[in-house]
Amino acid sequence: MDAVHAEFDELVGRALACPDDALLPCLERLREHLLAxxxxxxxxxxxxxxxxxxxxxxxxGKVLASADQVLALVARGDVAIGRSFAAELEHWFPGHADYLDSALAAWMCKRQFGGKPVVLHRRPSHA
Structure with missing residues (x-):
């Protein structure tokens, strides 16, 4: 699950940073990732x-439906909606992972191993 989440982060980052003419292919790749x-x-x-x-x-399902709608708009030239979608995914994902995905991971670990997974969090750097 962690490797898939890292790939998600990477693909969202690419969609946020790519030039406009590469946005549609970046979002299509992100949608493929989301489906898998x-x-x-x-x-x-x-x-x-x-x-x-x-x-x-x-x-x-709601995220995938949004992705389909956004891809259609970006294909028609609405780059701004594609950038906004990528930014919203970047904002949405930490909460999804922290609550829903972590609960799923704990559930699967408890069923398979009889205990909860160990979760490590980075301390914020204070510069």
Missing amino acids: HFGQEDDWMRKTAFPAADCHIDEH
Whole structure:
């Protein structure tokens, strides 16, 4: 899950930093990632009877629906909406990962190993 989340961060960063003429391909790659990423998590939730699956799967579906709408607009030349979408994903994802994905990870670890995963957080640097 961590590797998939790192890839997500990288793809969002690319979409935010790319030139306008590369935005559509960057967003298409991000959508492909989202389909695989969310599909894998949705599968895990169904296979393990995750209690909050409906909420989590619904949120994935809403993000994918937004991605489809944004891609259509960017394909018609609306670069600003594509940049805004990438920025919103960057803002949305930490909360999603901290609450929904971490709960899924804890659920799967508890079912498989009988305990919770260890979570490490970086301390903010004070310059």
